[in-house]
Amino acid sequence: MLFNGRTEIQRQKLKLTEAEIEQRISESSFGEQGKNWARRWLSVESYGQVGLALFKMPPIVERAENDVLIDVDGKEYIDLLAGFSVSALGQCNRDIAEVIKEQSIKLVHYFDLPHPERIKLAEKLTQITPIKGGKARVVFGVTGADAVELAVRAARYYTGRPFILTAFGDYHGVTYGTMPFTGKGGMWAYFYPVPPHDSAVGYFPFPYPYRSPFGRPPAGEDEGEYCLKKLEEYLEYYFLSKESPYREVKKDITNVAAFLVEPFQSSAGYIIPPAGYLKLLRQLADKYGILLIVDEIQTGLGRTGKLWATEWEGVEVDMLLTSKALGGGLPLSAVIARADILEAWGPGAHVSTQAGNVLACAAANKVLEIVTKEEFLAEVRHKGEYFYNGLKELQERHPLIGHIDARGLYIGIELVKNRETREPASEEAGFILDECVKNGLVFERGGYYYNRFQLIPPLTIRRSTIDRALEIFDKVFTTAEKFFSINRD
Numbered sequence: 001m002l003f004n005g006r007t008e009i010q011r012q013k014l015k016l017t018e019a020e021i022e023q024r025i026s027e028s029s030f031g032e033q034g035k036n037w038a039r040r041w042l043s044v045e046s047y048g049q050v051g052l053a054l055f056k057m058p059p060i061v062e063r064a065e066n067d068v069l070i071d072v073d074g075k076e077y078i079d080l081l082a083g084f085s086v087s088a089l090g091q092c093n094r095d096i097a098e099v100i101k102e103q104s105i106k107l108v109h110y111f112d113l114p115h116p117e118r119i120k121l122a123e124k125l126t127q128i129t130p131i132k133g134g135k136a137r138v139v140f141g142v143t144g145a146d147a148v149e150l151a152v153r154a155a156r157y158y159t160g161r162p163f164i165l166t167a168f169g170d171y172h173g174v175t176y177g178t179m180p181f182t183g184k185g186g187m188w189a190y191f192y193p194v195p196p197h198d199s200a201v202g203y204f205p206f207p208y209p210y211r212s213p214f215g216r217p218p219a220g221e222d223e224g225e226y227c228l229k230k231l232e233e234y235l236e237y238y239f240l241s242k243e244s245p246y247r248e249v250k251k252d253i254t255n256v257a258a259f260l261v262e263p264f265q266s267s268a269g270y271i272i273p274p275a276g277y278l279k280l281l282r283q284l285a286d287k288y289g290i291l292l293i294v295d296e297i298q299t300g301l302g303r304t305g306k307l308w309a310t311e312w313e314g315v316e317v318d319m320l321l322t323s324k325a326l327g328g329g330l331p332l333s334a335v336i337a338r339a340d341i342l343e344a345w346g347p348g349a350h351v352s353t354q355a356g357n358v359l360a361c362a363a364a365n366k367v368l369e370i371v372t373k374e375e376f377l378a379e380v381r382h383k384g385e386y387f388y389n390g391l392k393e394l395q396e397r398h399p400l401i402g403h404i405d406a407r408g409l410y411i412g413i414e415l416v417k418n419r420e421t422r423e424p425a426s427e428e429a430g431f432i433l434d435e436c437v438k439n440g441l442v443f444e445r446g447g448y449y450y451n452r453f454q455l456i457p458p459l460t461i462r463r464s465t466i467d468r469a470l471e472i473f474d475k476v477f478t479t480a481e482k483f484f485s486i487n488r489d
């Protein structure tokens with residue numbers, strides 16, 4: 001057990017005291033209403049709130065419209081969080097609201113049983129997803145973690161093998177079933193004394209060229225290509241060597257059911273791997289007879305400027321997981337899989353009271369109608385470029401901006417103290433986030449060193465809102481560079 005024998009020290013370190021909470025509230029930039037609501041909130045809800053990990057104190061938001069959130073004091077915030085990618089079509093999208101309103105007086109819930117909206121949705125999902133062999137089936141869940149559990153269960157049942165291989169830094173949920181695949185020690189710590197990761201799971205390094213786990217390439221070699229080449233050698237060694245836990249070489253058998261990966265690493269900081277990552281995994285999966293499951297819960301449905309991030313590589317997968325934006329704000333998830341994998345299950349293999357909820361399916365049909373249009377996806381790519389170009393200009397003025405990953409409106413910014421050494425600027429990142437919140441801009445901070453900004457605007461963000469966000473970043477980066485005496489020459 002990672003923290004065995006130190007759990008008490010660990011708990012003390014992880015915990016927030018009542019005094020610290022009060023300090024965070026009183027030092028916040030909120031008005032009186034905001035402070036009062038925050039006190040009410042934290043007098044009744046758990047201290048384990050994710051909002052207290054993302055922000056010193058999250059704004060208490062009462063209303064929203066498209067790309068702007070409005071708190072209980074009437075203060076506006078530019079929304080570069082989009083409910084963590086859920087509100088991809090903007091807050092309170094009128095088309096979706098209309099569908100939900102109409103459906104709510106026809107049929108609201110029908111257990112985990114068939115209804116026309118669900119059937120239409122399953123049909124559509126099988127048509128638009130790049131599943132190997134072309135013939136697909138669907139299974140519905142409520143949350144992203146549901147989809148991950150369903151996929152892993154189906155992969156293990158179908159192959160009869162236990163192991164799931166995933167990348168360090170991937171995020172696939174925080175239930176007992178999914179925690180093994182979200183290899184984050186800080187989160188595992190909250191599950192002790194039962195270690196959730198003692199499941200059949202193996203990890204390999206994620207190929208992030210800017211901080212490659214394989215070091216920098218020899219002079220003249222491309223960082224991305226080098227990183228991927230090294231990953232291939234690593235994974236082959238993993239499987240091929242006589243000492244591999246995943247394969248018996250002489251008899252040519254494997255213990256691995258599937259690769260389960262995020263195409264881009266989202267919760268780890270919106271990190272884009274080199275082109276060819278999924279192709280490599282597809283190639284290895286085919287070579288060793290295992291499945292490839294891609295978790296597009298965050299990257300899918302237009303976020304990267306294509307319907308699925310997987311499409312950037314032209315790869316067909318054995319299973320694809322979707323959730324977040326799918327229900328247009330209502331909870332819904334789905335696994336789209338090779339038909340033969342889901343045909344292996346008998347009746348009652350899965351059930352969830354709220355899965356495939358009627359309102360959520362109706363909203364999802366509208367979401368798909370919008371995000372599958374090529375003009376919509378092209379506009380996401382254009383706005384993404386617009387945002388990226390604005391950030392590139394900021395990078396010229398602000399040495400703290402070390403690297404920018406961007407594909408469509410999937411944008412990650414890496415902050416460094418020094419561009420040569422790439423030393424992570426974690427404290428500076430925290431300072432900037434706090435200042436941005438004060439200035440009316442919200443987004444998430446993440447990254448392996450807690451030094452990245454994840455920009456997840458609604459796909460419907462206005463260009464004028466992007467301009468305003470860039471202005472706030474410009475101002476706050478200037479303040480931070482003065483505060484931390486970062487040389488701007």
Ligand SMILES: Cc1ncc(COP(=O)(O)O)c(C=O)c1O
Nearest residue numbers: 143144145171172173295297298
């Ligand atoms: C890629 C990915 N997979 C799975 C999940 C888990 O989804 P949920 O929080 O709905 O269980 C998330 C959530 O952030 C995610 O980003």
